[in-house]
Amino acid sequence: MQTVPEKWRDTPSDRVDEKGAPAPWEGQTLFQRNGTGAPAKGASDAASPEEVSGKGAEAERESLMMELTRLVQRTVKESSWWERRGIDCAILAAAFLTLPVAFYLLSSSQVLLFALGMLVMGVAHGIITIKGTHLASHGSLSESQAWGEFWAVFFIEVCGSFTARTGVQAHIKMHHAHTNVIGLGDSSTWKAPFLPRSIYLFIAPLAMPIMTPLVALGQLKDHSLALALRTVLMVALGVYSQYWLLLHVSGFQSPASALLCMLVCRAMFSMPYIHVNIFQHIGLPMFSPTRRPKRIYQMTHGVLNLPRNPLLDWIFGHSLINCHVEHHLFPFLSDNMCLKVKPIVSKYLKERELPYQEDSYVSRLRLFFHRYQEFMVYAPPITELVGVQ
Ligand SMILES: [Zn+2]
Secondary structure, three states, X not given: OOOOOHHHEOOHHHOOOXXXXXXXXXXXXXXXXXXXXXOOOOOXXXXXXXXXXXXXXXXXXXXXXXXXXXXXXXXXXXXXXXXXXXXXXXXXXHHHHOHHHHHHHOOOOOHXXXXXXXXXXXXXXXXXXXXXXXXXXXXXXXXXXXXXHHHHHHHHHXXXXXXXXXXXXXXXXXXXXXXXXXXXXXXXXXXXXXXXXXXXXXXXXXXXXXXXXXXXXXXHHHOOXXXXXXXXXXXXXXXXXXXXXXXXXXXXXXXXXXXXXXXXHHHOOHHHHHHHHHHOOOOOOOEOOOOOEOHHHHHHHHOOEOOXXXXXXXXXXXXXXXXXXXXXXXXXXXXXXXXXXXXXXXXXXXXXXXXXXXXXXXXXXXXXXXXXXXXXXXXXXXOHHHOOO
């Protein structure tokens, strides 16, 4: 048990949602610009609401989080639009622009060109559905709320075959708001304890392209009829357009071969996707919903960065790979801005002897493989960062 100073403990006014119950979605916009989602226009560099609102604001004003926020804020203000959003939008645009090339290469009868087409389409699909859906779920692709919602539906539903409502709710309102809090943001949705470790880690992820729309269908019962209908249409549009293009542009001879090609392209990065999602939180301190530490301690203890990796940096985005700590502290920043503030954040945390957790992909994989039961099957123990109950 680790005991911590009183100042590490969270106060009720700091919390996003004390009971953890998400607000009813119906009738709300996809993003609450003054809530836990993306910030209001013009306030993109301000501290998150839990630091600045409510009775605790005075006490929080000079907190570590506020001090760090000011440092990050300065960098954001000095950054151009290109740095803040342009680079990431350009990477996504480049992914879309490679799609015609991929469809063309897939029409080739030469094995190498055909394989290159698969690779190009798989990488493009990875960038669009991992980096794109993640940034879109945070509303990071536009400063306009309406465009933010449009991009969320486009990336999550049309490209990602999932429901935008559930995706945003699970990622923003639960995972980010309640990172590593037991029963709320403890990453337990990623667990499949009935699967043996080798199946879970290396085989099951390949079924993600099939499982994702099926899980989305299961979520529709909680949607209004109009929302459910929209989601079904958007998911069908995304799946069918790729299928149609493979038959009519790439010249696939049979529906089965087109579907197999779609499965291979869509599953190309699903294994690292599952790995990254579990590596960066599970096995780290977990907190009690009633006694969780302040945000800066919650995020520095409960989040881990992987090293830079050219392939994963592009496909997943810095915020999911080597800047995950920065992303959890400042979730409104784009991938490129997370990378830009990384030296500031790491220096600040290290100077104040706060954790700045980093580990390699292979090391985490080894750890999860050898301690699979402990991490992925049994319930995680509560870390007593929160002190004596
Ligand atoms: Zn995120």
